[in-house]
Amino acid sequence: DGGITQSPKYLFRKEGQNVTLSCEQNLNHDAMYWYRQDPGQGLRLIYYSQIVNDFQKGDIAEGYSVSREKKESFPLTVTSAQKNPTAFYLCASGQAGQGGNYGYTFGSGTRLTVV
Amino acid sequence: RKEVEQDPGPFNVPEGATVAFNCTYSNSASQSFFWYRQDCRKEPKLLMSVYSSGNEDGRFTAQLNRASQYISLLIRDSKLSDSATYLCVVRGYGQNFVFGPGTRLSVLP
Numbered sequence: 701d702g703g704i705t706q707s708p709k710y711l712f713r714k715e716g717q718n719v720t721l722s723c724e725q726n727l728n729h730d731a732m733y734w735y736r737q738d739p740g741q742g743l744r745l746i747y748y749s750q751i752v753n754d755f756q757k758g759d760i761a762e763g764y765s766v767s768r769e770k771k772e773s774f775p776l777t778v779t780s781a782q783k784n785p786t787a788f789y790l791c792a793s794g795q796a797g798q799g800g801n802y803g804y805t806f807g808s809g810t811r812l813t814v815v
Numbered sequence: 816r817k818e819v820e821q822d823p824g825p826f827n828v829p830e831g832a833t834v835a836f837n838c839t840y841s842n843s844a845s846q847s848f849f850w851y852r853q854d855c856r857k858e859p860k861l862l863m864s865v866y867s868s869g870n871e872d873g874r875f876t877a878q879l880n881r882a883s884q885y886i887s888l889l890i891r892d893s894k895l896s897d898s899a900t901y902l903c904v905v906r907g908y909g910q911n912f913v914f915g916p917g918t919r920l921s922v923l924p
Contacts, residue, residue, distance in 0.1 A: 733911070742902070742916035743859070758911075790858055794912075803849050803904075804912060806858035 702727045706791050706807035712815045713778065713785060721776045721810045723791035732774035733792040733804065736760060743790065749774055778812065786814050818842060819915035821903050827921045832893050836918045838886040838903030847906040848879055850888050852899045853917065859902055862888075893922045 704725040713719045725732065731750050735743040745758030749768040763782025768774050774793075778785045788811050792804040821838045828834050840848075848865035863870065865877040865886055876889040886903055903915035 735914075743914040745911060748911060788856075802847075803851075803861040803864065806860070809858050811856075 704791060704793050704805050704807040706789075706810050708810060709808065711810055711812045713812060714815060716780045718777055718779050719812070721778070721789055721791075721812070723774045723776065723807055724772055725774075725793040725805075725807075726772060727793055727805060728771075729793035729795060729805070730771070731794050732768070733794070734758075734764070734766065734774070734776045735790045735792065737788045737790060746776065746789075785812055787812060817916075818913045819903055819905050821901075821915040822918045823916070825919040825921055827923060828893055829923050830893055830895060832922075833889065833891045834893060834920065835890075836888045836901055836903075836920075838888075838915055840884050840886070840903075840905045840913075842905065842907055842913075843884060844907050845884075845905045848877075848886050849904040849906075849912075850875075850877060850886075851902040851904055851914075853902055854899050859914075862901070890920075893920075895922050895924060898922045 707722045733748045734746040737743050744760050746764050747758055747766040749755035752771050755766050755768050765777045788809050790809045791807040794804040795802040819840050850862040851859040852862045853859040863872050865879045869878045874891045878887045898921050900917040900919045902917045904912050906912050
Protein backbone atom coordinates (compact mmCIF):
# COMPACT_ATOMS: atom_id res chain seq x y z
CA ASP A 701 0.00 0.00 0.00
CA GLY A 702 1.17 3.52 -0.76
CA GLY A 703 1.86 5.77 2.16
CA ILE A 704 4.17 8.11 3.98
CA THR A 705 6.48 6.86 6.72
CA GLN A 706 8.10 8.90 9.44
CA SER A 707 10.77 7.66 11.81
CA PRO A 708 11.48 7.49 14.60
CA LYS A 709 8.14 7.76 16.37
CA TYR A 710 9.78 9.20 19.49
CA LEU A 711 13.10 11.03 19.66
CA PHE A 712 15.01 12.53 22.55
CA ARG A 713 17.56 15.26 21.96
CA LYS A 714 20.19 16.56 24.29
CA GLU A 715 20.94 20.25 24.48
CA GLY A 716 23.24 21.36 21.66
CA GLN A 717 22.67 18.25 19.58
CA ASN A 718 21.48 18.05 15.97
CA VAL A 719 18.93 15.37 15.16
CA THR A 720 17.43 14.24 11.85
CA LEU A 721 13.85 13.13 11.33
CA SER A 722 13.15 10.81 8.43
CA CYS A 723 10.23 11.07 6.01
CA GLU A 724 9.71 8.70 3.07
CA GLN A 725 6.73 8.45 0.70
CA ASN A 726 5.83 6.00 -2.06
CA LEU A 727 2.79 7.90 -3.30
CA ASN A 728 4.70 9.43 -6.21
CA HIS A 729 3.84 12.88 -4.88
CA ASP A 730 5.92 15.80 -6.12
CA ALA A 731 5.49 17.99 -3.04
CA MET A 732 6.54 17.28 0.52
CA TYR A 733 6.11 19.36 3.65
CA TRP A 734 7.26 19.55 7.25
CA TYR A 735 4.99 20.92 9.96
CA ARG A 736 5.41 21.47 13.64
CA GLN A 737 2.53 21.17 16.10
CA ASP A 738 2.72 22.35 19.70
CA PRO A 739 0.22 21.18 22.33
CA GLY A 740 -3.22 22.67 21.76
CA GLN A 741 -2.06 24.59 18.72
CA GLY A 742 -2.40 24.37 14.96
CA LEU A 743 0.14 23.20 12.40
CA ARG A 744 2.93 25.57 11.41
CA LEU A 745 4.89 25.11 8.18
CA ILE A 746 8.65 24.67 8.58
CA TYR A 747 9.88 23.82 5.07
CA TYR A 748 8.41 22.53 1.85
CA SER A 749 9.64 21.15 -1.44
CA GLN A 750 7.75 21.10 -4.73
CA ILE A 751 10.43 19.27 -6.69
CA VAL A 752 13.65 17.33 -6.20
CA ASN A 753 16.70 19.44 -5.31
CA ASP A 754 14.58 22.46 -4.47
CA PHE A 755 12.94 23.57 -1.23
CA GLN A 756 11.59 26.75 0.37
CA LYS A 757 11.32 28.08 3.88
CA GLY A 758 7.95 28.06 5.54
CA ASP A 759 6.79 30.26 8.38
CA ILE A 760 9.14 28.96 11.07
CA ALA A 761 12.30 27.72 9.29
CA GLU A 762 14.86 29.13 11.74
CA GLY A 763 16.84 26.38 13.42
CA TYR A 764 15.83 23.73 10.88
CA SER A 765 17.33 22.42 7.65
CA VAL A 766 16.11 20.02 4.95
CA SER A 767 17.28 18.29 1.80
CA ARG A 768 15.42 16.79 -1.16
CA GLU A 769 17.85 14.59 -3.04
CA LYS A 770 15.20 12.03 -4.00
CA LYS A 771 11.53 12.40 -4.79
CA GLU A 772 10.64 9.89 -2.10
CA SER A 773 12.62 11.40 0.75
CA PHE A 774 12.53 14.72 2.64
CA PRO A 775 14.52 14.54 5.89
CA LEU A 776 14.37 17.34 8.46
CA THR A 777 17.32 18.24 10.68
CA VAL A 778 16.59 20.03 13.92
CA THR A 779 19.77 21.94 14.70
CA SER A 780 21.11 23.23 17.99
CA ALA A 781 20.03 26.71 16.84
CA GLN A 782 16.39 25.71 17.40
CA LYS A 783 15.91 26.82 20.99
CA ASN A 784 12.57 25.22 21.66
CA PRO A 785 12.42 22.03 19.60
CA THR A 786 10.09 19.98 21.79
CA ALA A 787 7.03 19.40 19.60
CA PHE A 788 5.16 16.96 17.37
CA TYR A 789 6.64 16.97 13.86
CA LEU A 790 4.49 15.98 10.92
CA CYS A 791 5.59 15.26 7.38
CA ALA A 792 3.08 15.44 4.54
CA SER A 793 3.04 14.94 0.80
CA GLY A 794 0.70 16.02 -1.96
CA GLN A 795 0.33 17.12 -5.56
CA ALA A 796 2.39 20.21 -6.30
CA GLY A 797 1.36 23.52 -7.76
CA GLN A 798 -2.14 23.35 -9.14
CA GLY A 799 -5.36 23.92 -7.32
CA GLY A 800 -7.96 21.24 -7.18
CA ASN A 801 -9.17 19.23 -4.29
CA TYR A 802 -6.07 17.19 -3.62
CA GLY A 803 -5.58 16.81 0.09
CA TYR A 804 -2.28 16.24 1.79
CA THR A 805 -1.38 12.84 3.20
CA PHE A 806 0.39 12.90 6.55
CA GLY A 807 2.87 10.55 8.15
CA SER A 808 2.21 9.36 11.68
CA GLY A 809 4.56 11.96 13.15
CA THR A 810 7.68 12.15 15.29
CA ARG A 811 7.44 13.35 18.85
CA LEU A 812 10.68 15.16 19.73
CA THR A 813 11.62 15.92 23.32
CA VAL A 814 14.63 17.82 24.61
CA VAL A 815 16.20 16.20 27.67
CA ARG B 816 -6.38 38.60 11.62
CA LYS B 817 -5.38 34.96 11.21
CA GLU B 818 -5.76 33.44 7.76
CA VAL B 819 -8.06 30.67 8.96
CA GLU B 820 -10.14 30.93 12.11
CA GLN B 821 -12.31 28.35 13.80
CA ASP B 822 -14.65 28.07 16.75
CA PRO B 823 -12.28 27.35 19.63
CA GLY B 824 -14.43 24.71 21.30
CA PRO B 825 -14.40 22.36 23.02
CA PHE B 826 -17.81 21.14 21.98
CA ASN B 827 -19.23 18.58 24.41
CA VAL B 828 -22.31 16.90 22.97
CA PRO B 829 -24.31 13.77 23.81
CA GLU B 830 -24.38 10.78 21.50
CA GLY B 831 -26.92 11.24 18.73
CA ALA B 832 -26.70 15.02 18.74
CA THR B 833 -26.15 17.19 15.69
CA VAL B 834 -23.18 19.54 15.91
CA ALA B 835 -21.90 22.22 13.54
CA PHE B 836 -18.44 23.74 13.23
CA ASN B 837 -17.67 27.04 11.56
CA CYS B 838 -14.55 28.29 9.85
CA THR B 839 -13.72 31.64 8.24
CA TYR B 840 -10.82 32.46 5.97
CA SER B 841 -9.30 35.79 5.02
CA ASN B 842 -7.83 35.14 1.56
CA SER B 843 -10.58 35.71 -1.00
CA ALA B 844 -8.43 34.00 -3.66
CA SER B 845 -8.59 30.68 -1.82
CA GLN B 846 -9.66 27.87 -4.12
CA SER B 847 -9.59 24.57 -2.27
CA PHE B 848 -11.15 23.75 1.06
CA PHE B 849 -10.98 20.72 3.29
CA TRP B 850 -11.90 19.34 6.66
CA TYR B 851 -9.35 17.16 8.42
CA ARG B 852 -9.82 15.12 11.55
CA GLN B 853 -7.04 14.71 14.12
CA ASP B 854 -7.26 12.22 16.97
CA CYS B 855 -5.30 12.87 20.14
CA ARG B 856 -1.55 12.47 19.55
CA LYS B 857 -2.11 11.28 15.97
CA GLU B 858 -1.64 12.74 12.53
CA PRO B 859 -4.42 14.66 10.75
CA LYS B 860 -6.46 12.64 8.28
CA LEU B 861 -8.54 13.99 5.43
CA LEU B 862 -12.22 13.87 6.33
CA MET B 863 -13.66 15.50 3.24
CA SER B 864 -13.09 18.11 0.59
CA VAL B 865 -15.55 20.99 0.46
CA TYR B 866 -17.19 21.85 -2.84
CA SER B 867 -18.93 25.07 -3.82
CA SER B 868 -22.31 23.37 -4.09
CA GLY B 869 -21.90 21.70 -0.71
CA ASN B 870 -21.35 18.00 -0.28
CA GLU B 871 -22.32 15.16 1.96
CA ASP B 872 -20.58 12.00 3.07
CA GLY B 873 -22.80 9.87 5.26
CA ARG B 874 -23.44 11.77 8.48
CA PHE B 875 -21.11 14.61 7.48
CA THR B 876 -22.15 17.65 5.44
CA ALA B 877 -19.81 20.43 4.36
CA GLN B 878 -20.87 23.81 3.07
CA LEU B 879 -18.92 26.64 1.46
CA ASN B 880 -20.00 30.28 1.21
CA ARG B 881 -17.45 32.10 -0.95
CA ALA B 882 -19.14 35.48 -0.60
CA SER B 883 -18.85 35.34 3.18
CA GLN B 884 -15.57 33.35 3.11
CA TYR B 885 -17.09 30.81 5.42
CA ILE B 886 -16.99 27.02 5.62
CA SER B 887 -19.04 24.75 7.83
CA LEU B 888 -19.10 21.11 8.85
CA LEU B 889 -22.26 19.47 10.15
CA ILE B 890 -22.16 16.13 11.92
CA ARG B 891 -25.48 14.35 12.41
CA ASP B 892 -26.21 11.51 14.84
CA SER B 893 -22.87 11.95 16.64
CA LYS B 894 -20.99 8.80 17.65
CA LEU B 895 -18.46 8.40 20.44
CA SER B 896 -15.89 7.70 17.72
CA ASP B 897 -16.42 11.21 16.30
CA SER B 898 -14.54 12.64 19.29
CA ALA B 899 -11.51 14.38 17.80
CA THR B 900 -10.19 17.77 16.73
CA TYR B 901 -11.52 19.02 13.41
CA LEU B 902 -9.19 21.15 11.31
CA CYS B 903 -10.38 23.55 8.63
CA VAL B 904 -7.88 23.81 5.77
CA VAL B 905 -7.74 26.35 2.96
CA ARG B 906 -5.55 26.56 -0.13
CA GLY B 907 -5.06 29.25 -2.76
CA TYR B 908 -4.18 28.39 -6.36
CA GLY B 909 -0.55 27.22 -6.38
CA GLN B 910 -0.31 27.97 -2.68
CA ASN B 911 0.37 25.80 0.32
CA PHE B 912 -2.33 24.66 2.68
CA VAL B 913 -3.20 26.89 5.61
CA PHE B 914 -4.53 25.08 8.64
CA GLY B 915 -6.93 26.48 11.17
CA PRO B 916 -6.20 25.89 14.86
CA GLY B 917 -8.89 23.23 15.11
CA THR B 918 -12.08 22.69 17.07
CA ARG B 919 -12.18 19.93 19.64
CA LEU B 920 -15.27 17.73 19.82
CA SER B 921 -16.12 15.38 22.67
CA VAL B 922 -19.13 13.12 22.19
CA LEU B 923 -20.39 11.93 25.55
CA PRO B 924 -22.24 8.66 26.27
